[in-house]
Amino acid sequence: MSNASVTDAEQDDGSGLLLLIWTIFRMNFLLMARYKVNFAAQIVGMYLFFAVIFFGGRAAVQNVGGGMGALGGTLDALIVGWFLWTMAQSAYSSLSTEITQESRWGTLEQLFMSPHGFGTVLGVKVFVNMLLSMVIGSLMLALMLLTTGRTLALDFVSVFPIVVLTLLSVVGLGYVFAGLALVYKQISNVSQLMQFVLIGLIAAPVAELPILSVLPLVQGSEMLQATMREGVRLWEFSPLQLGTLVGTAVVYSVVGYLIFMLCLHVARDRGVMGHY
Amino acid sequence: MSLESSMERDGTSDRSRSSSNETEQTTDPVVSVQGLRKEYGKGDDAVEAVTGVDLSIQPGSVVGLLGPNGAGKTTTIKSILGLIYPSEGDIEVSDVNVHKNTTTAHEHMGATLEGARNTYWRLTVRENLEIFSVIGGNDYRKRTEEIESLIEQFGLAEKADTVVRELSRGQKQKVSLACALARDTDVVFLDEPTLGLDVESTRRLQREIRRLAEDDGRTIILSSHDMDVIRTVCDRAIIMNDGEIVADDTVESLIDLFDAKTYDVVVDGDLDEAAEQRLASEFFLKNVDRRSGKTALEVETDGDEFYRLVDTLEESGLSVESFSEVEMDFDDVFLHLTDQAEEDERRAQEVTAHE
Numbered sequence: 001m002s003n004a005s006v007t008d009a010e011q012d013d014g015s016g017l018l019l020l021i022w023t024i025f026r027m028n029f030l031l032m033a034r035y036k037v038n039f040a041a042q043i044v045g046m047y048l049f050f051a052v053i054f055f056g057g058r059a060a061v062q063n064v065g066g067g068m069g070a071l072g073g074t075l076d077a078l079i080v081g082w083f084l085w086t087m088a089q090s091a092y093s094s095l096s097t098e099i100t101q102e103s104r105w106g107t108l109e110q111l112f113m114s115p116h117g118f119g120t121v122l123g124v125k126v127f128v129n130m131l132l133s134m135v136i137g138s139l140m141l142a143l144m145l146l147t148t149g150r151t152l153a154l155d156f157v158s159v160f161p162i163v164v165l166t167l168l169s170v171v172g173l174g175y176v177f178a179g180l181a182l183v184y185k186q187i188s189n190v191s192q193l194m195q196f197v198l199i200g201l202i203a204a205p206v207a208e209l210p211i212l213s214v215l216p217l218v219q220g221s222e223m224l225q226a227t228m229r230e231g232v233r234l235w236e237f238s239p240l241q242l243g244t245l246v247g248t249a250v251v252y253s254v255v256g257y258l259i260f261m262l263c264l265h266v267a268r269d270r271g272v273m274g275h276y
Numbered sequence: 277m278s279l280e281s282s283m284e285r286d287g288t289s290d291r292s293r294s295s296s297n298e299t300e301q302t303t304d305p306v307v308s309v310q311g312l313r314k315e316y317g318k319g320d321d322a323v324e325a326v327t328g329v330d331l332s333i334q335p336g337s338v339v340g341l342l343g344p345n346g347a348g349k350t351t352t353i354k355s356i357l358g359l360i361y362p363s364e365g366d367i368e369v370s371d372v373n374v375h376k377n378t379t380t381a382h383e384h385m386g387a388t389l390e391g392a393r394n395t396y397w398r399l400t401v402r403e404n405l406e407i408f409s410v411i412g413g414n415d416y417r418k419r420t421e422e423i424e425s426l427i428e429q430f431g432l433a434e435k436a437d438t439v440v441r442e443l444s445r446g447q448k449q450k451v452s453l454a455c456a457l458a459r460d461t462d463v464v465f466l467d468e469p470t471l472g473l474d475v476e477s478t479r480r481l482q483r484e485i486r487r488l489a490e491d492d493g494r495t496i497i498l499s500s501h502d503m504d505v506i507r508t509v510c511d512r513a514i515i516m517n518d519g520e521i522v523a524d525d526t527v528e529s530l531i532d533l534f535d536a537k538t539y540d541v542v543v544d545g546d547l548d549e550a551a552e553q554r555l556a557s558e559f560f561l562k563n564v565d566r567r568s569g570k571t572a573l574e575v576e577t578d579g580d581e582f583y584r585l586v587d588t589l590e591e592s593g594l595s596v597e598s599f600s601e602v603e604m605d606f607d608d609v610f611l612h613l614t615d616q617a618e619e620d621e622r623r624a625q626e627v628t629a630h631e
Contacts (some may be wrong), residue, residue, distance in 0.1 A: 016413065023410040031398055034439070106393040109359055110455075115383040115413035271316060271325075271351065271360045 090133030166220025172256025179263025305332035312365035343516035386459035390467035394452035397441035412459025551592035
């Protein structure tokens with residue numbers, strides 16, 4: 001019984017964390033497999049959204065000038081932008097959606113009471129969600145490339161770190177909204193607006209307004225476009241670009257996490273943890 | 277507090293508390309709450325949910341926490357679990373300060389909370405147990421026997437691979453209880469554990485709770501409106517009302533405390549207004565029922581005072597035809613304590629208003 005549990009914790013050499021990661025990954029996978037129609041509908045929905053824009057608005061997209069920013073620049077830009085948006089959308093919304101759902105299910109308190117620590121459990125959820133969003137993004141990318149017949153540079157060594165660091169800045173936003181969901185519960189309408197904000201950030205005209213690169217997603221979006229469309233390698237970017245990418249990733253994720261912890265404090269003080 | 281003063285009056289205080297005090301001296305408490313106060317909101321809108329709770333719970337005991345809605349039970353439980361920050365007070369579980377070392381304290385406690393699912397409805401029973409075992413800091417792969425045993429104990433073997441959403445309400449309740457136990461902690465909080473369970477399941481759960489305390493040495497703290505559950509499984513009951521503890525003792529002592537204090541007295545003749553007023557001024561007259569030339573009185577008094585009651589009635593020209601002691605069950609004790617606390621509160625407010 002309890003003595004054994006304490007022993008488990010005392011002997012935790014990191015294997016407990018790995019098991020937690022595996023368990024949450026397994027749980028997500030089980031839900032995806034058990035509700036495969038739901039999961040397939042999510043992928044098909046995102047793909048159809050892209051297909052409508054691609055087939056219906058091909059001429060328009062091709063004729064819009066480069067000055068409109070990365071998203072409208074070229075078909076390749078659209079694909080890369082869509083690839084990033086799919087992952088960003090998933091990475092951002094998964095945390096706030098999960099907090100809302102867990103709150104509604106009455107499992108949030110159980111996660112909070114984990115001896116791993118609430119921050120660790122949420123961090124693991126973010127990590128797993130990011131992995132899954134990258135899988136979904138890659139699947140979407142493959143479908144988009146097959147549909148359009150285009151080819152892009154898929155240098156894993158460059159693309160993967162850029163994607164991870166770019167998504168970390170979005171995860172920071174996710175933490176902020178997850179914290180707000182913890183305190184205010186009904187924030188889904190505000191949260192939905194964020195998907196358009198994400199499109200705006202991905203398509204931000206950073207060439208004309210370099211200061212925009214300090215916003216989440218912006219620097220990463222620009223670098224991902226350069227890597228996938230022009231084959232620029234990670235180490236070929238300037239120190240300023242790399243620094244901005246890492247800096248925005250660290251600052252937004254840390255600030256977002258701190259805001260989440262502040263909201264958690266407020267929720268505990270008001271006694272609204274888990275109330276829905 | 278009202279109960280304390282009433283116990284001092286009738287001299288039962290030492291007797292009724294001696295058993296728990298003796299136990300407290302033998303071992304350190306596994307749960308210790310000192311000066312817990314919780315206020316929601318600020319300024320004029322502030323509401324005080326808990327006004328100063330002190331309690332300590334010994335390891336391996338089953339303690340019932342009860343009180344009417346709004347008594348402060350949930351705030352107290354959630355404060356102990358670390359889900360609510362207290363405005364004041366110290367809370368320790370297994371010698372760990374809950375609000376200073378929350379994560380460490382969570383190694384020692386698990387809970388099912390009332391009104392919440394507590395489980396993942398889209399996962400199977402077994403998957404839920406495995407997941408909550410891991411969330412509780414355990415390696416479920418090393419605990420397959422315990423998990424299977426929990427499934428068996430709660431009669432869920434046939435449903436082990438069924439998703440929870442497809443189970444009945446009672447079965448879902450069993451899964452959430454099993455998940456709390458799968459965390460394998462020293463202290464388990466069960467909020468309304470028998471809600472939605474049928475009679476047989478309730479009995480099985482009662483037996484399981486006793487077994488967990490007696491064989492495994494776990495401490496179980498449960499809140500329930502079901503007095504039968506409290507009476508059957510709890511070593512001790514803590515009764516709350518208006519944010520404070522109004523009674524804290526063994527179930528038997530609480531019942532003894534009021535046992536034989538209330539008498540049903542039937543007198544021959546109608547009790548007139550003057551006699552009733554005289555009785556009411558000298559005794560706690562709970563009820564007067566006049567019918568067909570007789571008057572039935574329900575009077576709260578102790579043994580010595582009872583003879584004075586008889587004398588007073590005879591002085592009023594009424595002879596006692598029959599009398600009997602009213603045996604109180606735990607529901608009566610609970611209602612008595614919470615009513616008495618409310619009455620004391622009302623009187624205190626009146627005094628304050630006069631001052």
